[in-house]
Amino acid sequence: MTGPYRRPVPSTWWLHNRAYFLFMLRELTSVFIAAYLILLLILLYRLNAGRGAYESYLRFLGAPGMVTFHVIALAAALFHTVTWFNLTPKVLVVRVGARRVPAPIIAGVNYAAWIVFSALVAWIVLRG
Amino acid sequence: MAGTREPFWWSLFAAGGAVAALLAPVQIALTGIVIARGWAGQSFTYDRALALVSHPLSRLYLFVLISLPLFHWAHRFRFTLIDLGLKWSRALVAGVCYGAAVAGTILAALVLIRF
Amino acid sequence: MPDPTITLEIFRYHPEQNETPSFRRYEIPYREDWVVLDAINYIKDHIDGTLAYRWSCRMGVCGSCGMMINGTPRLSCAAFLREYYPNPVRVEPLANFPVERDLVIALDDFMHKLREVNPWLIRAHEQPLSDGEYRQTPDEVAAYKQYSMCINCMLCYAACPVYALEPRFLGPAAIALAQRYNLDSRDQGRSQREAVLSSEDGIWDCTLVGECTVACPEHVDPAGAIQRAKLASTIDWYKRVLMPWGGR
Ligand code: SF4
Numbered sequence A: 001m002t003g004p005y006r007r008p009v010p011s012t013w014w015l016h017n018r019a020y021f022l023f024m025l026r027e028l029t030s031v032f033i034a035a036y037l038i039l040l041l042i043l044l045y046r047l048n049a050g051r052g053a054y055e056s057y058l059r060f061l062g063a064p065g066m067v068t069f070h071v072i073a074l075a076a077a078l079f080h081t082v083t084w085f086n087l088t089p090k091v092l093v094v095r096v097g098a099r100r101v102p103a104p105i106i107a108g109v110n111y112a113a114w115i116v117f118s119a120l121v122a123w124i125v126l127r128g
Numbered sequence B: 001m002a003g004t005r006e007p008f009w010w011s012l013f014a015a016g017g018a019v020a021a022l023l024a025p026v027q028i029a030l031t032g033i034v035i036a037r038g039w040a041g042q043s044f045t046y047d048r049a050l051a052l053v054s055h056p057l058s059r060l061y062l063f064v065l066i067s068l069p070l071f072h073w074a075h076r077f078r079f080t081l082i083d084l085g086l087k088w089s090r091a092l093v094a095g096v097c098y099g100a101a102v103a104g105t106i107l108a109a110l111v112l113i114r115f
Numbered sequence C: 001m002p003d004p005t006i007t008l009e010i011f012r013y014h015p016e017q018n019e020t021p022s023f024r025r026y027e028i029p030y031r032e033d034w035v036v037l038d039a040i041n042y043i044k045d046h047i048d049g050t051l052a053y054r055w056s057c058r059m060g061v062c063g064s065c066g067m068m069i070n071g072t073p074r075l076s077c078a079a080f081l082r083e084y085y086p087n088p089v090r091v092e093p094l095a096n097f098p099v100e101r102d103l104v105i106a107l108d109d110f111m112h113k114l115r116e117v118n119p120w121l122i123r124a125h126e127q128p129l130s131d132g133e134y135r136q137t138p139d140e141v142a143a144y145k146q147y148s149m150c151i152n153c154m155l156c157y158a159a160c161p162v163y164a165l166e167p168r169f170l171g172p173a174a175i176a177l178a179q180r181y182n183l184d185s186r187d188q189g190r191s192q193r194e195a196v197l198s199s200e201d202g203i204w205d206c207t208l209v210g211e212c213t214v215a216c217p218e219h220v221d222p223a224g225a226i227q228r229a230k231l232a233s234t235i236d237w238y239k240r241v242l243m244p245w246g247g248r
């Protein structure tokens, strides 16, 4: 007689279910964002190093491979933004008396702030 | 009696996640696509970029933008490695991930302080 | 026209006969108004009396009939055959728990974890009975009511990959239960529960996959409970570190 049976958990468990797969994608968006930040840091470093260094780095960033990377990173960042805002109401629970402020309102405030911040940053950088 | 340090890392993770959610898309679109493809015209020539970045507020902004999301990455990546079956000790995984974020933060400070 | 039938593939495990589990197929009459539990009861009564499983209320109250149905943790008394018909229905014991026999899982770990969070009102000073009951306003009840709806069905544990990978993880329902008492205005035991919640296998293991909340038939939202516990612990931690003179 053997004891209770323990079912094995394969390390590919996150491929077996759509929700787990999306979870794994969500976690991995942080890798793309971090990689982007390293590239940004290098951009700043080259900017500090002088005109030639800066302009050659801009040419490097303009190569098709790098632009492709940034397009993928942008998609990852947007996925992060949406999942993050949609989960915020889980952490922040605001009560007004017996009633809990509905999740869509808390998420909505986030999206509004997102639009404002994005527009502000784009305006500062691009106003020329 | 500080007990577990998890609340500290978690707070950096949460702050970094919020910063990334708010700012990563626009930042990536700007420096990675618009400027890199040369669509920004005169707005990001060397002189203009240098002037913009040299402002103390810009540098503070860039420091926050780079540092906090690195901790966000470290926290998530730490658990992802475990989820994917990495058999290192948990303390080692945490040390490597947070250590990388600390290193990135120091580098960001060193670069930004020189402008 | 012949009467319609539906096929159930059921996980069988009889440790005294076979060391490895297997699936058996049963073809039974299909009834529109049957739930999966009815189908299993039919098999037990008419085809194979050796099938072992748990159930009691047949109305989503007792929490004992949880099973994996086509890979999703469900109460088998609340999952209608018509959701799956005409496809076969695959029934397995709740994931992430050791299997005692067929669809029966071992409960010990879960029971132990529930007890570990001290799920009762803790008072610094118990007030004498003659002073009457501890009273609450409706708002104070609303603060924790959702977390008190748990029926201990364990579907959330079956949905949780963190628990799958680390069986020592305290897990969704136990943490939601701790929050149920932490948020109760009559309770003063939060610091006692904190030791368990913030332990190595407590709230900090959770990566917010969120599937516990999806699985929960009572809308307890254990994922939300865990995140709120993290936030509360973090605020406490900063208070302790930044204001160590602050007493408690
Ligand atoms: S929290 Fe929900 S899913 Fe988990 S045991 Fe309680 S009722 Fe079941």
Ligand code: FES
Binding pocket: C055, C056, C057, C058, C059, C060, C061, C062, C063, C064, C065, C066, C075, C076, C077, C078
């Ligand atoms: S039999 Fe009681 S909940 Fe299903």
